[in-house]
Amino acid sequence: MMPFSRRTAAIAALCFAWLVVSAILFPWQVIGWSILASVLTFVASAVTLRELYGGGLRDAIVRHFRLLTGLDRRFQIIREGRTVIPAGAGPVTGPLLLIVGPENCVILESGPRQTRISGPDIFRTKLFEYVRAIYDLRQRQWSETIPNVMTADLMETTVAFTATYGIRVSPRARRGEAPLTPSEINMIQQVDSWMQNWEAGVRSAIEVAVRQAVGSLTLRDVLLPDQLVEIARSILDISNQRMRPWGVEIHRVVVESMQPEQQVKDATASRWLADTETETATIVEMARAAAWRNALQLIAAGYLEAKELGMTDAAIHREVLRRTLEQMATDPATKIVITPELDSALSDLRRSIGLQI
Numbered sequence: 001m002m003p004f005s006r007r008t009a010a011i012a013a014l015c016f017a018w019l020v021v022s023a024i025l026f027p028w029q030v031i032g033w034s035i036l037a038s039v040l041t042f043v044a045s046a047v048t049l050r051e052l053y054g055g056g057l058r059d060a061i062v063r064h065f066r067l068l069t070g071l072d073r074r075f076q077i078i079r080e081g082r083t084v085i086p087a088g089a090g091p092v093t094g095p096l097l098l099i100v101g102p103e104n105c106v107i108l109e110s111g112p113r114q115t116r117i118s119g120p121d122i123f124r125t126k127l128f129e130y131v132r133a134i135y136d137l138r139q140r141q142w143s144e145t146i147p148n149v150m151t152a153d154l155m156e157t158t159v160a161f162t163a164t165y166g167i168r169v170s171p172r173a174r175r176g177e178a179p180l181t182p183s184e185i186n187m188i189q190q191v192d193s194w195m196q197n198w199e200a201g202v203r204s205a206i207e208v209a210v211r212q213a214v215g216s217l218t219l220r221d222v223l224l225p226d227q228l229v230e231i232a233r234s235i236l237d238i239s240n241q242r243m244r245p246w247g248v249e250i251h252r253v254v255v256e257s258m259q260p261e262q263q264v265k266d267a268t269a270s271r272w273l274a275d276t277e278t279e280t281a282t283i284v285e286m287a288r289a290a291a292w293r294n295a296l297q298l299i300a301a302g303y304l305e306a307k308e309l310g311m312t313d314a315a316i317h318r319e320v321l322r323r324t325l326e327q328m329a330t331d332p333a334t335k336i337v338i339t340p341e342l343d344s345a346l347s348d349l350r351r352s353i354g355l356q357i
Helices: 004-025 028-048 057-068 173-174 182-194 198-215 229-246 262-308 314-331 334-337 340-352
Strands: 075-079 081-085 095-101 106-110 111-117 121-124 129-138 140-150 156-167 249-262
Touching: 004 129, 004 156, 028 057, 075 106, 075 129, 075 229, 081 129, 095 106, 129 182, 140 198, 156 173, 156 182, 182 229, 198 229, 198 249, 229 249, 262 314
Parallel strands: 075 095
Antiparallel strands: 075 081, 095 121, 106 111, 106 129, 140 156, 156 249
């Protein structure tokens, strides 16, 4: 295959030969229309590739002309965190036309030194300058289920969550609407210098935050209806405290579910049932005690009132015994547990105090 400059020269020679033949065989009007058609074709192709070149229509036409004439012999396009043109190529040294697409960032070097860090842009690289690292600035989403997360009372649970994170670059800079600020360039430099495998570092920090947030609560607290939102907020705060100094930010955490292990569920259910039964028994006993207290207070009040009315102690006792025996005689449930002997004795007692049997 001929080099690009020779191929361009060959195409130019063929075009010139065609113009010469056209000038001999056809009228000049046909030649004029042919030239006009060629110009229109060139402009149409430049407009078609305008998005690729970036900038306005004039910039697209100029860059298209430089590319077709061989003035820009090579170019490199960065998309989705990788080099898409030329496909599968390693580092390509300049000078060349470098197109960095939206949501991408590149670090360029020349020889032993770093030359620049650039976000979405289009520019010519210098002699021997090349792209050493490419960073995808799109927001990442990570969904994970972490088992064996211990609560404060040493109960195991499984946590399912989704987290969104990314390098701390403003949306306008990610889209190419504004250049990277010095602070954003510094953040990308920190990520490149200290956290080259930065996504693994972020996921590790989030997992540590999950275990720390859940570990500060008991299982009973964890299973409360509105607790998932609070746990997610705690995970977000803890993980951002770890990652923001390194130029990475976790934007959102959603805890989808928290499920204790089956043996923990069984043990917890048994314990809660026992606690509930104990609490119920305590409430019943307290109610009985309150009832006895009220009854004794009523009896004492009645006794004092009878004394004030002039009744003797013997008369009061006989009245109490009479009412008790009448209640026992008329209550069907009482007769079930009274034996014939006890019933005969009660009859004699009622007869002795002048009651009719």
